[in-house]
Amino acid sequence: MTEAAPEPRGRRELNRIRTRQAIADAAARLVGERGIERTTVDDIxxxxxxxxxxxxxxxxxxxxxxxxxxxxxxxxxLVGILEEIPDEVGPLDAVRRASARLGEDFEAQRAMFLEQARLSWSSPALMAWTLHLYVDWEVAIAASVARRFDDLVPGDPRPRLVGAITMAAWRLAVDAWLTDDGAGDLPRLIQDHLAAIDVPRRNP
Amino acid sequence: MTEAAPEPRGRRELNRIRTRQAIADAAARLVGERGIERTTVDDIxxxxxxxxxxxxxxxxxxxxxxxxxxxxxxxxxLVGILEEIPDEVGPLDAVRRASARLGEDFEAQRAMFLEQARLSWSSPALMAWTLHLYVDWEVAIAASVARRFDDLVPGDPRPRLVGAITMAAWRLAVDAWLTDDGAGDLPRLIQDHLAAIDVPRRNP
DNA sequence: GTACAAAATGATACAGAGTATCAACTTCTG
DNA sequence: CAGAAGTTGATACTCTGTATCATTTTGTAC
Known part of the structure; x- marks a missing residue:
């Protein structure tokens, strides 16, 4: 999973990352061209x-x-943008700002996002494994927002909860967007979903 | 998925529900006895x-x-208990109370819950499909809490968000519990996770 | 640059998951 | 009771995912 790791050490790590990315890119391209059922592991x-x-x-x-x-x-x-939001911004506000920044370029890639979203939910198995992948992203978001809490303690659930909430808000916003055949304003939907939730940056 | 449906109509529906439950029970039992890798579809x-x-x-x-x-x-x-919480209790408070009620009997079944939780995350494929199942439960929770919002509008994301938050809080609490080899107090962990989040029952 | 260890690769065989088809059986309706 | 509709189980098949092993590539020490 891609976190802000130090520069990879040797050719093996470079190759590992490059191969993994090549596989993922080939998989998405072939599924876009042929559908999941007509795309085999051997093809990819x-x-x-x-x-x-x-x-x-x-x-x-x-x-x-x-x-x-x-x-x-x-x-x-999104995780990259999150890292750039000033540290004094609270955890959920940082997520909102990062999502808004991502949304700025949305119109330019609306058709691609729509197609990718449709494909992601186009089979039960792919939906299940997409959710599995989202858990990895929750962890990445948690790592990024942890320092934005004023009173974090060891074992504190809030960073992971922010990660989970972020991925849930995105997922449900995309669901609503697909239900409307992509006619809605996805960035607006994401902001609406994120606005409805609060995780106080400081416990009472 | 089990929602509070009216009484099934005929023998076909009764058989369908009964068969599905028999399959799920057999699957859990065999996996408990032999592990996932040694349990085939033919066995189940x-x-x-x-x-x-x-x-x-x-x-x-x-x-x-x-x-x-x-x-x-x-x-x-949990969904059954949610239905019994008085209507004037807000959505997340209702979830907290229902979770607390479920926790009352926890000690009597702690060993079973621990084993089931361990099994649920014991393979990547099972984790992925468990997350898939959780989405069904999110929908059921959403259906149950929708009437507890004072100002719900069509397309309002908050019921589904409460469903997603509930399942996320449970999942992360169980994760923390497993990390501690089940030594922690799971009902307490669930309450801590649920306490850290707010979804106002009324928009500002 | 060389030798050796460690890691990664690709080919292959295999068990089992998941899909499709069809004859037979069960349930429902009038 | 007859006929329609739905469900079932057996079976064949494709493909996924696992395991093994010989070969190749990469990294390290000198």
Whole structure:
């Protein structure tokens, strides 16, 4: 999972990251072209230039590779933007601002987001593994917002809760957007969802 | 998924519900006895007294049947208790009270809950499908809390957000509990998680 | 640059999951 | 009771995911 790690050490790590990204990209592209049912692990492996055994060294399932290819980019960018929000901004406000920043470029990529969202929920197995991937993103968001709490204690549930709330708000906003066939304003929907929740930055 | 539906109409519906429950129960029992890797769809079908094709008419995957058998009971009871909380209690408070009520009997079944929780996260595929099942439960909780908002409007995201928050709080509390090998106080952990979040019953 | 250890790869075989088809059986309706 | 509708179980098949092993690539020490 892509966190703000130090520069990778050697060629092995570089290759590992590059291969994983190549697999995810190939998976998303082939599923976009043919649909999930007509896309096999062998197809994805061939398109990524690897063997099938290597595929399974990078991803636990075909659907996880597809989910990483479809959903990974937007969330990766969100976490990156989160890191840039000034430290004095509270945890949920930081998430709101980062989501708003991501939304600024939304119109330029609306069709792509819509297609990716449709594909993500287009099979029960892919939905299940997309949710699995979202848990990884929750952890990344939690790591990013933890320092924004004034009174964090060891074992404090709030960073993980903020991560979970963020992914839930996004997921439900995308659901509503798809229900409306993408006619709605997704950035607005995300902000509405995030506005409805509060996680105080300081316990009472 | 079990919602407070009217009495089933005919023998077909009764059989469908009964068969589905038999499959889920057999799946959980066999996985408890042998582990996931040693439990096949044919094993579960045989234990439930059905054919393998019938198995796949009730569940989209082996792991979904297992998840339904392991996790379904506790959440079914939670939704039932939610229905009994007085209408004037706000949405999240109702969830807190229902969770507290469920926790009253916790000690009597602590070993069973611990084993079920461990099994639920014991394979990536089962984790993914358990999360998939949780989305069904979010919908059920949303249906139950919707009337507790003073100013609900069509398309209002808050009931679904309460559902998502409830399942996230439970999931993260169980995670923390497992990290501590079940030594912690799960009902207390759930209350702590639920206490950290607010969804105002009325928009400002 | 070389030798060796460690890690990664790809080919392959296999068990089992998940899908599709069809004949037979069960349930429902009039 | 007859006929329609729905459900079932057996079976064949494709593909996923796992395991094994020989080969290749990368990293380290000298």
């Amino acid at each position: 492996a061939a398109a990524a230039g690897i063997g099938r055994a290597t595929f399974f060294r990078h991803f636990e399932s075909k659907e996880l590779a597809i989910a990483a290819g479809l959903s990974g980019a937007a969330i990766f960018v | 079908a045989a234990a439930a007294g059905i054919g393998r094709a019938t198995f796949f008419r009730h569940f989209e995957s082996k792991e979904l049947a297992i998840a339904a058998g392991l996790s379904g009971a506790a959440i079914f009871v």
